[in-house]
Amino acid sequence: MLKSTYRISPVLPLLLTLFIGLFQVEEVRALDIEVTNTDDAGAGSLRAAITQANSIFLGGGNIIFNIPGGGPYIITLESPLPAITKPETIIDGGTQPGIVLQPNGSIAYALAIQANGCTINELEITGFDIGIQVASGQCNNIIENCTIANNLINGVKTDLATNTQLRKNTMYCNGSDPTGDPFLPSSNAAAPPEILTASESTITGTAAYLPPTLDFPDNIVEIFVAGDTACPDADVQGKTYLTEAIVNPDGTWTATGNFPKGAQLTATVTNPDNCPIPCFMTADFIYDSDLTNVFFTDFSSNGPVFWYWDFGDGEFSYEQDPNHGYADYGTYNVCLTAGAYVNGIYCEDTYCEEITLVDCNLFASYDYYQYGLEIEFVDYSFDSPTSWFWDFGDGETSTDQNPIHVYSDFDVYTVCLTVSKVVNGVLCEDTYCYDVEVFDLCQDFIANFSWANSGFCIVDFTDLTAGSPTYWEWDFDDGNFSNETNPSHGYAIPLTYNVTLYVERDVPFCYDQITKVVQPNCFSFQKGDPVVAEAQKGAFGNPLPAANAVTSDFSPVFCLEYADTLNVDICENEFYIFYGDTLNMAGTYDTMFTSFNGCDTTITLNLSVLDTVVTELSATICENEFYVYESDSLNVGGIYTYGYLGANGC
Numbered sequence: 209m210l211k212s213t214y215r216i217s218p219v220l221p222l223l224l225t226l227f228i229g230l231f232q233v234e235e236v237r238a239l240d241i242e243v244t245n246t247d248d249a250g251a252g253s254l255r256a257a258i259t260q261a262n263s264i265f266l267g268g269g270n271i272i273f274n275i276p277g278g279g280p281y282i283i284t285l286e287s288p289l290p291a292i293t294k295p296e297t298i299i300d301g302g303t304q305p306g307i308v309l310q311p312n313g314s315i316a317y318a319l320a321i322q323a324n325g326c327t328i329n330e331l332e333i334t335g336f337d338i339g340i341q342v343a344s345g346q347c348n349n350i351i352e353n354c355t356i357a358n359n360l361i362n363g364v365k366t367d368l369a370t371n372t373q374l375r376k377n378t379m380y381c382n383g384s385d386p387t388g389d390p391f392l393p394s395s396n397a398a399a400p401p402e403i404l405t406a407s408e409s410t411i412t413g414t415a416a417y418l419p420p421t422l423d424f425p426d427n428i429v430e431i432f433v434a435g436d437t438a439c440p441d442a443d444v445q446g447k448t449y450l451t452e453a454i455v456n457p458d459g460t461w462t463a464t465g466n467f468p469k470g471a472q473l474t475a476t477v478t479n480p481d482n483c484p485i486p487c488f489m490t491a492d493f494i495y496d497s498d499l500t501n502v503f504f505t506d507f508s509s510n511g512p513v514f515w516y517w518d519f520g521d522g523e524f525s526y527e528q529d530p531n532h533g534y535a536d537y538g539t540y541n542v543c544l545t546a547g548a549y550v551n552g553i554y555c556e557d558t559y560c561e562e563i564t565l566v567d568c569n570l571f572a573s574y575d576y577y578q579y580g581l582e583i584e585f586v587d588y589s590f591d592s593p594t595s596w597f598w599d600f601g602d603g604e605t606s607t608d609q610n611p612i613h614v615y616s617d618f619d620v621y622t623v624c625l626t627v628s629k630v631v632n633g634v635l636c637e638d639t640y641c642y643d644v645e646v647f648d649l650c651q652d653f654i655a656n657f658s659w660a661n662s663g664f665c666i667v668d669f670t671d672l673t674a675g676s677p678t679y680w681e682w683d684f685d686d687g688n689f690s691n692e693t694n695p696s697h698g699y700a701i702p703l704t705y706n707v708t709l710y711v712e713r714d715v716p717f718c719y720d721q722i723t724k725v726v727q728p729n730c731f732s733f734q735k736g737d738p739v740v741a742e743a744q745k746g747a748f749g750n751p752l753p754a755a756n757a758v759t760s761d762f763s764p765v766f767c768l769e770y771a772d773t774l775n776v777d778i779c780e781n782e783f784y785i786f787y788g789d790t791l792n793m794a795g796t797y798d799t800m801f802t803s804f805n806g807c808d809t810t811i812t813l814n815l816s817v818l819d820t821v822v823t824e825l826s827a828t829i830c831e832n833e834f835y836v837y838e839s840d841s842l843n844v845g846g847i848y849t850y851g852y853l854g855a856n857g858c
Contacts, residue, residue, distance in 0.1 A: 241269045244276075246283045254283055254299075254309075258290045261297045268297030268326065272304075279306025280332075286312050291320040291343075301330035302353065308332040317341045317365075321349050334358045339382065344368035352376055360385040371424065373478055379432075380447040381439035401429050401461075401477040411463045415455045415477040424480040427455035431463055434472035446474050491546040491559035500534040500565055504542070508557070512546035520563075539564045564634050572627045572640035579716060580649060581615045585623070589638075593627030601644070620645045650675075650718035655711045657722065661729040665699045669707070675718065677711035685726075701772065702730035702787075702811070773812045779858035780820040786813050793817065818856045 244252035261269030352375035363382035401415035432446025453463040520540035547556030571590035601621030628637035653675030
């Protein structure tokens with residue numbers, strides 16, 4: 209028997225250890241993506257550029273502008289732009305000054321940042337509910353050199369984002385809606401700064417000071433000319449950026465320059481902070497073995513791009529799915545370190561597992577024998593297993609060595625045999641699986657026969673059964689039976705008979721039967737001209753003597769005439785064939801002939817013609833209307849006829 213197999217190697221005890229892998233990664237340069245028109249969507253649009261940047265595998269894109277003609281370049285949005293989801297994406301309006309984003313109607317926001325380390329530079333954003341929205345949990349995003357004005361609820365909304373850097377922006381007339389917030393957001397500020405003194409050349413004040421971080425070593429105060437007098441709460445928004453100052457560790461700061469005389473001033477501070485490092489990497493692996501050769505497969509989650517394998521024998525590999533050959537059997541502690549850059553930060557995890565290689569020659573195998581839905585499984589495994597586990601593929605199992613299993617349906621089942629034994633204190637096992645087709649063994653065993661009149665009331669039957677039957681049983685429907693393969697049978701009366709052939713096959717055991725209508729030919733005369741047919745041998749034995757004859761052994765034969773009456777109903781427009789005549793009118797019809805034994809036979813037919821009931825319905829509809837009858841929708845004038853079976857069968 210040809211079989212296809214797949215093998216499952218043993219899973220052995222686990223031991224977790226730690227290993228730190230070192231990887232060298234080259235810096236990836238951002239891809240430049242050009243915006244070439246002011247369309248809301250389509251090729252060359254800002255919307256398409258953000259979508260492309262989000263699809264870049266490593267790092268975000270650098271979106272630049274190259275729109276023909278002179279500015280300003282007004283991009284009117286029909287809906288919010290796609291959220292920026294790829295870390296380190298840059299939208300650089302400084303590559304073509306004069307980029308303006310405005311809504312067509314009421315739009316919730318212009319830009320949304322849902323990634324870390326992104327930069328929005330030198331855009332004018334005006335007229336939205338929210339200008340720029342930075343999602344909670346995001347870190348190290350920069351909004352700089354932008355004009356953000358006349359947005360109803362917020363100019364910039366940072367929620368619970370950390371280290372959102374607001375640098376040198378012009379922000380005014382934001383938050384005029386009753387639900388809005390007109391205040392200039394303090395980028396990651398521990399507390400708003402305070403201006404203590406101001407002159408045309410020097411401005412001093414205090415601000416919260418936090419220890420520097422690797423990404424942001426300074427605490428920076430930015431000083432603005434306060435908001436537009438045409439806006440509510442104008443004094444709390446910075447309309448014009450003036451300069452910046454570094455906060456001293458004691459919380460003081462000083463800014464110098466040429467400042468507008470008599471101007472109202474405001475300030476904001478950016479304090480350093482560390483971003484959380486979300487590392488969701490989970491290292492894992494599976495393996496298969498062939499003696500001392502082990503085939504490892506990385507099963508880590510969350511998309512690692514670096515792998516370091518320590519095979520526990522002094523050898524290592526940087527491949528994702530390495531194959532490793534050990535010098536000898538034994539126990540080895542194998543560790544996989546999987547890593548990737550997540551939001552610009554390297555993240556890794558290590559998983560270790562102790563594997564044991566033994567000189568295990570166990571080889572699972574089986575064969576099976578089918579008896580209908582019953583399958584006998586026979587274990588043919590190599591190297592003397594001591595335990596067996598069968599999974600029959602239908603939810604049932606067994607631990608017998610050679611089980612017999614009965615399935616509920618004909619189908620294909622994946623049957624797995626796992627055999628095991630202990631070798632030198634180590635569990636050794638092997639699994640063999642095969643798709644077992646449980647099919648109907650009798651689907652090609654089909655009973656059939658033919659019949660033919662061969663003489664006066666004699667019918668020859670021929671077995672046509674497919675599938676090599678070994679037993680036959682004929683029921684001739686006149687109280688007689690036969691077990692011959694191809695019997696001949698003589699009938700005494702010229703009627704219609706339902707002959708049944710029942711057949712069996714021994715191996716595999718099958719049975720079937722079929723019934724056919726048989727009408728023997730018991731006359732060779734024209735109706736109304738009875739004749740005496742020649743006596744036949746066969747099923748009747750020797751011929752009977754002629755009527756009223758005398759023999760030396762028997763008394764004179766007395767002829768007992770046979771008569772039979774048939775009562776038949778037909779419907780109007782139907783017909784009935786009675787011994788060669790086609791009848792369609794009610795009445796009584798007789799036919800008489802002489803049988804092979806010299807006796808007269810009379811058959812009387814009482815034929816009734818049943819009425820067909822016709823019911824007429826009429827309906828009138830207008831143009832463009834329809835009339836529903838049964839399941840038909842009718843809208844064309846005409847006569848429609850439907851047929852039904854009445855109580856009388858017509």
